[in-house]
Amino acid sequence: MLDIKFIRQNIEIVKKAIQNKNIDLDLDKLLAADERKRHVMTELEQLRSEQNKKSKGPQSPENIEESRGLKEKIKLLEKELEIVDKEFNDLALKVPNIPSEDTPVGKDESENKVLRQVGKITQFNFKPKEHWELGQELDVIDMERAAKVSGARFAYRKGAIPLLELAVINYTFSVLTNEDTLKKIGKKAKLDISSKPFRPIFPPVMIKPEVFQKMDRLEPKEERYHIPSDDIYLIGSAEHTIGSMHMDETLKEEEMPVRYIGFSTAFRREAGSYGKDVKGLIRMHQFDKLEIESFTLPENSQKEQDFIVAIIEHMVQDLGLPYQVLIMCTGDMGKQDARHIDIEIWMPGQNKYRETHTSDLMTDFQARRLNTKVKRVSGESQYVHMNDATAFALSRIVVAIMENYQTEKGTIKIPKVLQKYTGFKEIK
RNA sequence: GGAGGCGUCGCAUAGUGGUCUAGUGCGCUCGCUUGGAAAGCGAGUAUACCGCAAGGUAUCGAGCGUUCGAAUCGCUCCGCCUCCGCCA
Secondary structure, three states, rough: OOHHHHHHHHHHHHHHHHHHOOOOOOOHHHHHHHHHHHHHHHHHHHHHHHHHHHOOOOOOOOHHHHHHHHHHHHHHHHHHHHHHHHHHHHHOOOOOOOOOOOOOOOOOOOHEEEEEOOOOOOOOOOOOHHHHHHHHOOOOOOOHHHHHHOOOOOOEEHHHHHHHHHHHHHHHHHHHHHHEEEEEEHOOOOOOOOOOOOOEEOOEEEHHHHHHHOOOOOOOOOHHEEEHHHHHHHOOOOOHHHHHOOOEEEEEEHHHHHHEEEEEEEEEOOOOOOOOOOOOHHHHHHHHHHHHHHEOOOHHHHHHHHHHHHHHHHHHHHOOOOOOEEEOOOOOOOOOOEEEEEEEEEEEOOEEEEEEEEEEEEEEEHHHHHOEEOOOOOOOOOOOOOEEEEEHHHHHHHHHHHHHHEOOOOOOOOOOHHHHHOOOOOEE
């Protein structure tokens, strides 16, 4: 959500963001609702003030009679306020975050901009296989039995794959919790930034509807798993329960940035992606993910995102995988995003780059409704800025490793940095 | 799942229908005092919204209700604690 005061004072900027992000919203309607709401509020406050004055001390019968009249008027106005407020809220929720200056304006994904490509595309002197073929042949991925037991888009990962995933988890935690490593990454990226380590978090995987809404992640609801008996949702990312953990809290400037590296299972209905990526681990109803979440001072949030992207690139390079970095255009970025950066790793079996990481700079868009603030040394309170990003989506990084590290014999080498965690060098 | 208790200003507590515009203590900030500090004394010390301001309104876990008037009474929900049951 944007600050309504900001909206009032920057109507043209907000209108442009609405247009560039292809959002169906008439801002003038919101402004009208805002004015009506304030008008009703003022009137209501005057009445309440009168009521408060009248209800002090012992009451005469005439006084009580007058107060009764006031009570009726207040009731009516409260009803009216409720209606106006709902209208205002419904419209205000649709207002998108303002894209950063370096975000390209564009209609759809075709206008996303490749910022850089790193690493040489993996070359083979044989025809590389797709990961599900390899998985089946090596008996480490079993989609058929998963379909029998749970349905489409589920998998049993077996044998070496769970060990590989655990290795990625351990490796990621070792990078993100090591201050020296972070310092080096920041220096290499020429960022003047704190090297404070990320704190490991295993968050809950279920979330209350109202908190989900405050994260602005409940919609589209068709994408979410809902458990009606308890009116609770399964998270689609650890972001959902880590980003909200400081709801209604005021952090101290001295403890900023507050950085987390979370791990959780993510649940997605994948509504509307019928027929897309039906084979293999690319698009699953359930997958495990390492997620970065960071709370910063407003002036540091953009740099924080640059740092997070640098960390991800460092890790992808460590794994020896070729990738490209994209900045998403206005038409393809999320409503909540100020800047949205994706990393796509080359998948030889599919012969293309596939999205493996997403980094979202939210500025104060989520913090405003979550009511997460920071008390500055000056004494002033401000909403914190938030960043979230994929550290690794385990299933997709497994795909990338399998396809890039396959051999002609149909075995899969383990990237060097992971070998000390897996305890083996090859899946065969 | 059952029974009971509890949720008040950063923390601890007082408050059982109007005097609560929420008291007190601790903590914190500033000042006085001091060579400096402690103690002591004095002042200040939640957030949001509206307003140029004076000021007003809301918030005592959340919501709904009773009442002329609710921190206080009733209902629902959430959370915490104790005991029992069950369970990994």
